[in-house]
Amino acid sequence: MISKSHITQRFISYVTVDTESDPNSDTTPSTEKQWDLANQLVQELKDIGLEDVSIDENAYIMATLPSNVSHEVPTIGFISHFDTSPDFTGANVNPQIVENYDGKDILLNKENNIVLSPDYFEDLKQYVGQTLITTDGTTLLGADDKAGITEIITAMEYLIQHPEIKHGTIRIGFTPDEEIGRGAHKFDVEKFNASWAYTMDGSQIGELEYENFNAAGAVITIKGKIVHPGYAKGKMINSMYIAQEFINSLPKLETPEHTSGREGFFHLYQTSGKVEETTLHYIIRDHDKTKFEARKKTIEDVVETLNKKHGAATVTAVIKDQYYNMREKVEPVMHIVDIAEEAMKSLDITPIIKPIRGGTDGSQLSFMGLPCPNIFAGGHNFHGRYEYVPVESMIKAVAVIVKIAEITATKNS
Numbered sequence: 001m002i003s004k005s006h007i008t009q010r011f012i013s014y015v016t017v018d019t020e021s022d023p024n025s026d027t028t029p030s031t032e033k034q035w036d037l038a039n040q041l042v043q044e045l046k047d048i049g050l051e052d053v054s055i056d057e058n059a060y061i062m063a064t065l066p067s068n069v070s071h072e073v074p075t076i077g078f079i080s081h082f083d084t085s086p087d088f089t090g091a092n093v094n095p096q097i098v099e100n101y102d103g104k105d106i107l108l109n110k111e112n113n114i115v116l117s118p119d120y121f122e123d124l125k126q127y128v129g130q131t132l133i134t135t136d137g138t139t140l141l142g143a144d145d146k147a148g149i150t151e152i153i154t155a156m157e158y159l160i161q162h163p164e165i166k167h168g169t170i171r172i173g174f175t176p177d178e179e180i181g182r183g184a185h186k187f188d189v190e191k192f193n194a195s196w197a198y199t200m201d202g203s204q205i206g207e208l209e210y211e212n213f214n215a216a217g218a219v220i221t222i223k224g225k226i227v228h229p230g231y232a233k234g235k236m237i238n239s240m241y242i243a244q245e246f247i248n249s250l251p252k253l254e255t256p257e258h259t260s261g262r263e264g265f266f267h268l269y270q271t272s273g274k275v276e277e278t279t280l281h282y283i284i285r286d287h288d289k290t291k292f293e294a295r296k297k298t299i300e301d302v303v304e305t306l307n308k309k310h311g312a313a314t315v316t317a318v319i320k321d322q323y324y325n326m327r328e329k330v331e332p333v334m335h336i337v338d339i340a341e342e343a344m345k346s347l348d349i350t351p352i353i354k355p356i357r358g359g360t361d362g363s364q365l366s367f368m369g370l371p372c373p374n375i376f377a378g379g380h381n382f383h384g385r386y387e388y389v390p391v392e393s394m395i396k397a398v399a400v401i402v403k404i405a406e407i408t409a410t411k412n413s
């Protein structure tokens with residue numbers, strides 16, 4: 001229904017604009033250059049015929065496709081983000097198009113011998129015969145999440161051109177700074193005014209997600225006592241050794257490298273230490289709320305034990321919750337997941353429903369009052385030089401958006 005060249009052209013017109021976000025900036029958007037694509041998108045939304053196209057002072061974009069039925073249909077939304085990850089450069093993206101992929105190695109960059117190989121990236125094998133868009137090996141691609149933007153705009157354009165497809169009011173929202181965890185925090189849920197929404201920000205075709213981690217960060221500070229090492233007997237307290245005790249007191253197999261599925265973990269991601277003071281930075285993750293709370297309690301218990309042994313206030317922990325599992329907000333309105341699942345099945349896409357081992361903007365939005373599961377955008381290997389997206393997956397995502405709109409209108413007629 002959508003031509004490959006049309007959607008490819010649109011996608012390339014976005015990924016060739018650098019929109020890398022910056023966690024060290026306090027502004028929104030975090031980088032000035034995100035305005036370049038934001039302004040381009042606003043113009044395009046007007047050009048295809050959407051209404052109420054708006055961009056606010058923080059570069060959040062919203063627009064409306066009005067209902068074309070006379071009965072009441074809940075307003076639904078589709079959301080994606082236009083920034084790219086600071087993990088890898090997004091400047092001078094030079095997309096390569098691999099038509100009729102033969103299932104073999106793809107040479108991304110001859111000069112540096114950078115190869116995208118199905119031996120390592122096995123998912124490639126499911127796209128034999130399809131058209132892939134890759135990088136030239138020197139940048140990320142930005143399919144995360146410009147594939148999502150491409151799909152939403154293309155779906156709206158398709159609905160405008162096909163008034164015989166019946167739908168209710170559809171709202172679309174594009175945000176900056178998702179990659180630095182700030183995509184949702186200035187999102188005006190009230191102004192968006194939808195009953196529910198979907199982020200188009202998942203990876204491979206079929207992904208449908210409504211569960212993510214509960215998340216907290218913990219900073220552990222350990223105080224020591226510095227004394228001249230030659231005269232330290234019975235006096236020196238080396239905070240690094242106490243830090244070691246702390247690390248050894250947490251369950252050794254409950255770390256990212258030993259867990260998968262719904263298993264939670266403690267992740268020590270940064271340490272700095274001298275004799276006088278050592279700090280340990282952890283993140284704590286668990287899908288299950290009770291186990292999540294128990295993990296935080298474990299940290300507090302270890303702190304207490306070590307303080308009993310080494311003296312009061314030797315070890316302190318500051319634990320801060322970061323985000324929660326959206327499941328508790330989505331489960332009471334489970335039909336919004338069912339509609340997406342039904343849409344995929346009617347298009348011969350096998351839904352892959354699994355818990356996200358991370359967070360999404362949708363989880364924050366769900367807790368802000370906008371239940372928001374996540375749907376595939378089609379790309380693979382995000383945040384790096386091996387990122388790629390099959391054009392066929394983007395076209396399928398467009399079809400899913402159109403179908404969700406259609407089902408929502410008929411379910412409520």
Ligand SMILES: [Zn+2]
Pocket residue numbers: 081144145178201
């Ligand atoms: Zn993303």
